[in-house]
Amino acid sequence: MSDDPPAAAFAWRKLLLRYETLLLGVLVAEWLFFYFAGTTTNRRGVVVGFGTIDRQFDILRHSCEIGLLAVALTPVILTGGIDLSVGSLLGLCAILFGKIWHDGGLSIHAAIALTLAGGALAGGLNAVLITALRLPPLIVTLGTYSLFRGLAEAITHGAVTYTDFPGSFLFLGQERCLGLPTQAWGSLTVALAIWVLVHRTTVGRSLRAIGFSPEGARYAGLPVRRHLTLIYMIAGFIAAVAAIIYTARLGQAKADAGTGYELFAITAVVLGGTSIFGGTGTVHGTMIGVAAIAVLKNGLACLPAVMRLNAAEEMSGLLTGVLLLAALTAGVLPKILSGRRGRLPASAKT
């Protein structure tokens, strides 16, 4: 294959024109823009802003939780499903973890293990409702979205905040390990595992088949229910991982943890090129999507003009929306254009 120049060139062109590659280009352009426009030297002569290594680590730290949820949602959306409950489950797991450790008097390790099990179990509840009762995922997880958040608030009466975690636990979210923020290692490991599952196993292939046609997949003899159960449980498990990281990063567990994160995660997945109707999408695309949003959000906060307006938050929400809509448009534009081009000669003939 490689000694056949035209075929190799074709493969290269295909790779370059792939959606993920283009998105990566956007990410790099974005990064370079903020690097040049958002780096300054302050009064004390110190280089500050976007171009500092601390800043890059902050971006990494701040995108771990949403990144994890987005990675968890990718296989779910691949099957044409959705899980709106992951943000609420993050909150519930954070509370669960705080409660088990603080009130239950168990060790941090035991609390982490129980929380992860709890997350998987909650994901299992979604799975059972979806596969056994054949309810639409959107409706089921809309229900559990309220249920999980409500439980978290009920457990804490909306008032208790768990704090005073030991330093060895906070290390997970606030310190560096082998040159990277500690939680980045955990998140990357989870992402890699999901990447292998989706792109290198038969399970991953069957998830796409389910996304294209659930009935077809069933008739083809694929274990649709079992695979759906698996990915919703994984989503719950990963939400629990994100909850642990979130708690360690802030040093507090409160019932409002992760509010609205599910929407950020879905945005990243869709921006990453996964079709919301299922069937197509990649985990690496999702990760580039997460990075593109995180860089945009953090970069904007470094621009002197935005800083003076004190509106980094609002601006990043607005531009994330623009970015997503632009990406969606760019996705369908070639199809529309080629359709028109196909028609053009025909009309020229007459």
Add this chain to the structure above:
Amino acid sequence: MKFFSRRLGLLAVLCLSEVVAATAADSKLVVAMLPKAKGNAYFLSAKGGAERAAKELGVELLFDGPTDTNAAKQNEIVENWITLGVDVLAVAAENKESLSTALRKAQKQGIKVIAYDSDALPDARSFFVNQATPQGIGYALMDEAARLCDSEGDFAIITASLTASNQREWQKHIEVRLREKYPKMRLVAVRPSDDIKDQAQSEATALLSANPNLKLLMAISSPGVPGAAEAVKQAGKAGQVKVIGLGLPNENKRYVHEGVTNSIILWDTDHLGYLTIYAGVALAKGELKAGATSFTAGALGSFEVRGDNILLGKPVIFNKANIDLFDF
């Protein structure tokens, strides 16, 4: 393609010129102020004072916070400011422990940290601008009650819950003041309202019918004040039973103008913002050091410093005459 690259080049030049402009202007000290929620009228009023102070001192003020109270967002904003290399952080902590982790990081990088309104952990900030001591609040409430009742007669307190730590502290000082200065006044009851207006109203109604000689209701949780006022109004006892309390002027304006509520007691949030910025800048310039016993803040004059607390001083009394001058 060429067209695009030229355009990009132009864009880059534009951005660079902006950076240069910003660096030139950045020779000013930069103070970043974090509220608990940036749309909250209480903090907007503090921002007004902070802006005035920043103008007088010739420093640049950044004011940003979560749109609703959110500890996680507070941390992200502070971490953003750290990498932007601001000189001073002035913060109102939503959650002590979680914000303090970010503040310690800031201090390690030489950024001066000052807390206002709601304190961080002592090791994570240099000073706390304390808006009101429990004693200041308790004494002001009791003095105002005595003034309205001519220092004699029965009164009752509506509190948040019987276990709320702030309220218990205030109540202790109210009782001390009562014993020491107003022997002819009598505290007949203390009732909880759980920080709910409706409950404060029903408790107040019960108090009014059980104590026909009651001269004054004192609500020491902010939802309790309009609740007590509504009860007095519906019982047709406006003016006969006086209402005072600790609350926000805007929540009580209506009752004050109707003559049901006599006075609202709170600190001046505008001054709180002003003092915070003055103290923060003095800290960065090395003019305010640990061990100071007083601090002078521009037009507002001198303030007492007790340990690492800068005291805003006496609370303000809002009544019919001045309540419209305040908007929070």
